[in-house]
Amino acid sequence: MNGPAPLRTDQPGAGGMKRLATGLLVLMIALYFTSRAFIPQYPALEWVNAFAEAAMVGAFADWFAVTALFRHPLGIPIPHTAIIPNNKDRIGNALSRFIRQNFLTPPVIARRMRRTDVAGAAGRFLARPSAGEGRMRAGASRLIADAFESLDDERLGGIAKGAIAGRLKRMEISPVIGRAMAVAINEDRHLPVIDKAVLYLANALDDNESMIRDMVYKRTSWILRMATVDEKIANSIVEGLRKLFHDMAADPGHPVRIKIEQQLADLANNLQTDPELQAKVEAWKVKAIDNSSVALWLDDLWQRFRKSIIDSAHDPDAVMAGQLGDVLQSIGKSLEEDERLKKAINRFARRTAVGAAASYGDAIVTLVSDTVKSWDATTVTERLEGAVGRDLQFIRINGTLVGGLVGLTLHALHHFGV
Structure with a gap:
């Protein structure tokens, strides 16, 4: 792979907001020098000059602060600038720790899952393939297909095959x-x-x-x-x-x-x-699972499963058609109407999610930090700046206006001798 897949994170209007913030800075510069030149003829322009002067300073300060997050201002390697590119590894580690400590802990997952009716949602999803749910199913299917196609097959397959082999070894x-x-x-x-x-x-x-x-x-x-x-x-x-x-x-x-x-x-x-016979059978089972032929069988099983998931996800309407579709709709109705079944499935989903968080939480957040570390500085800068670019330009605009108001206030205090 040559790098991370392209990802559009730009907020709508980010480019326009950047031009507006820069335009305000240019306007304040022009207003400052113009008003300064005509103050001898029009003394009232002192108020405009004071506003423009402070606004210009505020705009420059916030431009520097915003720019310093992502790059060196004007390309000058000033210390403590280009903060995000220079600290992307630390940011990746901090992000992974934040996700692990606040989202992927068993108590948090358990609380969230208690409020989530997984069985009911699955039942509605399967039982009524209406137009709206069809769009939802198509979107979910595309998401599943993209996930299975883009995730590291070797790592994901290794986790799946390891889980199957581990489960077989633990099962008597x-x-x-x-x-x-x-x-x-x-x-x-x-x-x-x-x-x-x-x-x-x-x-x-x-x-x-x-x-x-x-x-x-x-x-x-x-x-x-x-x-x-x-x-x-x-x-x-x-x-x-x-x-x-x-x-x-x-x-x-x-x-x-x-x-x-x-x-x-x-x-x-x-x-x-017979404990003795059981021990012999379990020993034979472990040897069989560790055999290379069984490993090849598990790999073939995983690849078939992965391919069937991707094929089905690319064509969800075909999956819901015919006898298979009837069976799935019948299962969906049972999930909606059978309270005991719904309760059992929700409990199983909750325990599975909690167990996954406990067993694989560290691996998931490591994937996040490793992904961020694998990005080059330009990629990190473009993605983060694109994600929050509109808000960053608002900081510059607000800095310009607030600076101008502060300058106007200070001039008024000076003018009235306060």
């Missing part, structure tokens, strides 16, 4: 697998799996019959091979296994099938109750 999967197996067994959903396994073994026997016969041939003595006993043994083994698989496939009450089902039920129970 043994009881989950055990309960899932128990439910499947109770509902006889394991029977098709056993049928497929038996069919697979039968096909594997047919495909590897020659290998079995070769193994028997190599393990029998030459005397038995001369008597062709090896062929009889191989035939017995192959036919016995083939009959076993056929009988298991045809008879749901076959003793071997019953034994397999009992072993599966025991495994389901042990996964939920």
